[in-house]
Amino acid sequence: MKVRFPTLLVTVLVCAALPPVLSRAGLWGFDQYHALILCFGVTYALAALPLNLLIGYAGQISLGHAAFLGIGAYTSGIIAGRLGLPFTLGLVVAAAVGALAALVIGLPALRLRGLYLALVTLGFGLAMASMVFRLRSVTGGYAGQAVPRPQAGTFVFLRNADLLAIVILVFGLVWALDRNLLRTKVGRGFLALREDEEVAAAFGVDVPRYKLYAFALYGGLSAVAGSVFGHVVGFAQQESFTFDLSLLFVVIVLIGGLRSRPGVATAAFFFGVTPRFFSFLQGWELIIAPAIVMFTLVRHPGGLGQTFAEVRGLRGRKAKAKGATRTDDDESETAHASLVLPRPASAQELANTTSLRAKADGGAGVPLEVRDVSVRFGGLVAVDSASLTVDGGRITGLIGPNGAGKSTLFNAISGFVRPTKGRVLLHGTDITDLPPHRRAALGIGRTFQQIGLVKDLTVTENLLLAQHRLAGYGAVPALAYLPGVGRGERDLRQRAEETLHALQFERFAESELRELSHGQQRIVELAAALLTAPGVLLLDEPSAGMSPAAAEALAERLLQVRDELGQTILLIEHHLPLVLATCTTVHVMDAGRMLTSGTPSEVVTDPSVVSAYLGERVA
Amino acid sequence: MTDVVVTGIAAGAVYGLFALGLVLVYKATKILNFAQAEIGSFATFVAWGLITSWKFPWLLGALGGLLVAGALGLAFERAVVRPLIDAPRLTLVVATIGMGLLLAGLEFKIWGASPRIMPSPFHGDGLTLGNVTLPPARLLALGLTAVAAGASAWFFRRTTFGLAILAAAQDVVGVRLTGIRLRHLSAFTWLTSSVVGAAAGIVIALSLGAFAPTFLNGIMLLGFAAAVLGGMTSLPGALVGGIVVGITQAVVSHYWISVAGLVETVMFGAIVAVLLLRPRGLLGRLA
Numbered sequence: 081m082k083v084r085f086p087t088l089l090v091t092v093l094v095c096a097a098l099p100p101v102l103s104r105a106g107l108w109g110f111d112q113y114h115a116l117i118l119c120f121g122v123t124y125a126l127a128a129l130p131l132n133l134l135i136g137y138a139g140q141i142s143l144g145h146a147a148f149l150g151i152g153a154y155t156s157g158i159i160a161g162r163l164g165l166p167f168t169l170g171l172v173v174a175a176a177v178g179a180l181a182a183l184v185i186g187l188p189a190l191r192l193r194g195l196y197l198a199l200v201t202l203g204f205g206l207a208m209a210s211m212v213f214r215l216r217s218v219t220g221g222y223a224g225q226a227v228p229r230p231q232a233g234t235f236v237f238l239r240n241a242d243l244l245a246i247v248i249l250v251f252g253l254v255w256a257l258d259r260n261l262l263r264t265k266v267g268r269g270f271l272a273l274r275e276d277e278e279v280a281a282a283f284g285v286d287v288p289r290y291k292l293y294a295f296a297l298y299g300g301l302s303a304v305a306g307s308v309f310g311h312v313v314g315f316a317q318q319e320s321f322t323f324d325l326s327l328l329f330v331v332i333v334l335i336g337g338l339r340s341r342p343g344v345a346t347a348a349f350f351f352g353v354t355p356r357f358f359s360f361l362q363g364w365e366l367i368i369a370p371a372i373v374m375f376t377l378v379r380h381p382g383g384l385g386q387t388f389a390e391v392r393g394l395r396g397r398k399a400k401a402k403g404a405t406r407t408d409d410d411e412s413e414t415a416h417a418s419l420v421l422p423r424p425a426s427a428q429e430l431a432n433t434t435s436l437r438a439k440a441d442g443g444a445g446v447p448l449e450v451r452d453v454s455v456r457f458g459g460l461v462a463v464d465s466a467s468l469t470v471d472g473g474r475i476t477g478l479i480g481p482n483g484a485g486k487s488t489l490f491n492a493i494s495g496f497v498r499p500t501k502g503r504v505l506l507h508g509t510d511i512t513d514l515p516p517h518r519r520a521a522l523g524i525g526r527t528f529q530q531i532g533l534v535k536d537l538t539v540t541e542n543l544l545l546a547q548h549r550l551a552g553y554g555a556v557p558a559l560a561y562l563p564g565v566g567r568g569e570r571d572l573r574q575r576a577e578e579t580l581h582a583l584q585f586e587r588f589a590e591s592e593l594r595e596l597s598h599g600q601q602r603i604v605e606l607a608a609a610l611l612t613a614p615g616v617l618l619l620d621e622p623s624a625g626m627s628p629a630a631a632e633a634l635a636e637r638l639l640q641v642r643d644e645l646g647q648t649i650l651l652i653e654h655h656l657p658l659v660l661a662t663c664t665t666v667h668v669m670d671a672g673r674m675l676t677s678g679t680p681s682e683v684v685t686d687p688s689v690v691s692a693y694l695g696e697r698v699a
Numbered sequence: 700m701t702d703v704v705v706t707g708i709a710a711g712a713v714y715g716l717f718a719l720g721l722v723l724v725y726k727a728t729k730i731l732n733f734a735q736a737e738i739g740s741f742a743t744f745v746a747w748g749l750i751t752s753w754k755f756p757w758l759l760g761a762l763g764g765l766l767v768a769g770a771l772g773l774a775f776e777r778a779v780v781r782p783l784i785d786a787p788r789l790t791l792v793v794a795t796i797g798m799g800l801l802l803a804g805l806e807f808k809i810w811g812a813s814p815r816i817m818p819s820p821f822h823g824d825g826l827t828l829g830n831v832t833l834p835p836a837r838l839l840a841l842g843l844t845a846v847a848a849g850a851s852a853w854f855f856r857r858t859t860f861g862l863a864i865l866a867a868a869q870d871v872v873g874v875r876l877t878g879i880r881l882r883h884l885s886a887f888t889w890l891t892s893s894v895v896g897a898a899a900g901i902v903i904a905l906s907l908g909a910f911a912p913t914f915l916n917g918i919m920l921l922g923f924a925a926a927v928l929g930g931m932t933s934l935p936g937a938l939v940g941g942i943v944v945g946i947t948q949a950v951v952s953h954y955w956i957s958v959a960g961l962v963e964t965v966m967f968g969a970i971v972a973v974l975l976l977r978p979r980g981l982l983g984r985l986a
Contacts, residue, residue: 135789141789188971188974188975191974191975192974192975194788195729195731195788195792196927196931196974198731198792199731199923199927199970199974200970200971200974202920202923203924203963203966203967203970203971204967206920206963206966206967207960207963207964207966207967207968209960209963210960210962210963210964211960211961211963211964212960214960323916323920324916327733327796330792330793330796331793331796331797331800334789334790334793363804363807363808364804364808366800366803366804366807366808367801367804367805367808369800369804370797370798370799370800370801370804371797371801373793373797373800374778374779374794374797374798374801377779377783377786377790377793377794377797378778378779378782378783378794381783381786381790
């Protein structure tokens with residue numbers, strides 16, 4: 081096994097060792113005051129990372145950040161101060177308490193989105209600051225709670241430079257966790273649910289659980305930052321953790337650039353350090369700083385992260401003579417792409433995970449059966465007692481005029497809407513009551529009318545996301561990036577590379593999905609859906625937005641997928657030549673009902689189908 | 700008990716008025732406007748300056764304050780909201796935070812941190828109901844709130860312009876296609892909500908007697924609570940929400956005054972309960 085040079089570890093250790101050495105050597109006038117200011121800067125950076133995780137990765141907003149910092153500071157105060165226990169224990173307990181508190185806040189997040197959730201967190205922050213942090217029995221009331229300097233054995237970190245070393249070590253730890261997160265399925269799951277919860281679920285991400293993960297991680301890491309903050313200030317008091325501080329950190333994350341770890345850390349560092357340098361401005365800094373913030377938002381919405389990326393991009397472009405750029409010439413781009421992708425290396429392993437999947441590969445039973453399903457939205461009956469079966473190893477068509485209820489039926493099959501009546505059976509097993517991610521795990525794969533991928537991830541990252549449930553490691557090992565995780569990730573990455581090769585899309589590997597043309601995105605989406613190794617693949621208008629020639633090429637490719645992989649497909653399509661060329665059986669829906677079914681040629685000549693599409697002949 | 704409730708209603712009317720401004724912006728643009736508190740307190744300072752230093756008649760001074768608030772709202776819309784029209788809502792929310800901080804910085808720089816006394820235009824003790832005397836400032840607040848709520852309800856239901864604002868919140872492209880100028884809608888929204896917020900600020904300063912920079916921050920949070928209780932998009936809901944918040948505050952602080960922060964905690968519980976059980980709020984309709 082190749083041992084990689086632990087760059088991050090060495091960097092953190094060197095950075096942590098520098099301040100104590102410098103201060104003892106008395107170099108560069110590095111005194112107590114400077115060390116303390118740096119402590120504040122790094123602590124701010126430490127405190128901003130978890131909020132970036134929550135907002136930037138998982139797409140959930142917290143306006144109660146100060147409350148979590150406060151929880152950490154008070155917990156450390158009580159553990160290390162009042163009880164006289166080691167400060168490391170304080171950090172651990174703080175993390176646990178913070179995570180628990182965040183879970184409580186995360187529960188409403190399962191039902192609320194966006195700014196409504198923000199208001200809940202705002203209320204939480206307010207309640208903590210105005211009540212809990214004031215309870216004399218718990219937190220020392222208005223007097224506050226002293227947080228002593230950390231102590232290791234008999235050595236007390238009295239020197240600010242020594243304290244700075246601890247702050248840097250904790251910062252390095254959180255940075256590493258954050259980085260590990262992003263290079264595993266956990267981080268990809270977060271980014272997917274930020275983009276679109278249905279897309280995430282279709283790839284097998286357990287959305288409620290991942291939201292709670294995000295909140296727990298956020299709360300835990302924020303509390304750790306808060307406890308470091310407490311040690312730096314030496315004191316936890318209610319006035320430190322107000323609403324204003326919460327807002328400041330949201331500002332920091334945006335100025336730093338959502339999702340950009342270095343950008344956010346740098347912005348936070350400056351916000352932590354500069355007020356102490358610019359006090360000579362006598363109040364003007366309170367006017368200048370917000371003005372800069374607003375100017376940045378308007379002129380440079382990507383924040384510091386965008387700036388960093390541009391600088392890096394500039395360097396990258398010089399190094400590489402040319403980069404892949406978007407082309408609108410779909411036909412030539414996708415003509416040679418093969419959708420016959422390598423089956424997952426661990427296909428057997430995969431098949432063994434559930435007996436159901438074993439059955440799927442054995443081809444026993446009807447792959448998919450919809451029995452008498454109805455879906456109502458209020459007074460509107462979108463699907464009315466629809467039944468259909470999908471045969472194994474065949475392509476089954478589902479056609480009908482706009483508004484016939486085809487996509488709603490798809491949603492009922494894949495779990496995004498609950499049928500009011502009827503059952504959905506996958507290989508004879510009733511899946512009607514299962515949530516979407518469980519259905520994905522049992523072998524339902526699907527594409528969406530709007531491209532069901534994450535637009536601001538690269539093509540490779542999207543293909544890794546697609547293999548979410550094939551990654552054989554848990555969330556906790558992922559955070560530590562244990563060796564097994566690295567191996568699992570290499571497998572996924574290899575499969576993604578093979579896929580890119582089959583599609584002949586290698587030069588788009590590192591392009592963000594949004595840079596590809598619509599047709600190219602569609603091909604990647606199909607490939608991603610196939611990568612999930614679905615027992616039944618549901619395709620929702622795959623040729624939408626494609627030229628007739630590209631649709632023809634798509635038909636060939638679907639046949640190839642059917643013949644060479646034995647893939648079972650249910651296809652919604654408006655482009656009739658594609659349906660005629662690929663489907664063995666076609667079901668026709670109109671106004672929520674199943675109109676008829678049969679072979680393609682039977683169906684297109686059926687008078688009731690013709691009138692459903694073209695309207696009744698006027699008498 | 701009735702006395703406490705009457706006090707609560709009177710206080711709640713102001714929260715309702717403030718919430719009205721927040722709901723206006725949210726309804727039209729889906730932005731939580733954190734700048735409203737500081738636009739309000741800036742306007743209050745201007746009104747105070749006009750009345751005390753420039754010897755303006757009270758009403759003219761107050762009008763001057765409202766005018767400045769309107770100008771600030773318009774300037775913010777022009778310089779920040781319009782360029783960010785396609786940006787994620789969070790970016791705009793953070794921009795309002797920036798605007799609030801900027802105005803707070805200006806207030807500290809120009810007028811300093813020490814509290815100022817808002818002169819009252821009223822003589823007399825106000826209205827006595829049972830054991831409670833409602834001072835003139837409270838009555839003014841009640842009247843203003845009622846007028847503002849009525850006017851805005853009429854505006855959104857009965858005028859084309861009001862309907863266009865609501866439509867724009869749903870579908871920007873569609874409204875553009877009908878030939879309505881979006882920028883007018885957006886500018887109007889920020890103008891009115893700033894003026895409403897400033898009116899609330901001046902009235903609050905009047906009933907508190909004294910005010911200082913950022914004095915409206917706490918009120919703004921209660922205003923948000925009121926807006927959520929009312930369903931965030933309902934104007935009468937904001938008003939009712941404000942009164943519920945006012946009564947809760949009065950009752951809790953009357954009977955359990957020793958428990959610090961209980962008001963905020965009860966309010967938080969109420970917000971969570973409303974959002975989870977009845978997300979459209981007490982009076983809100985389904986979208």
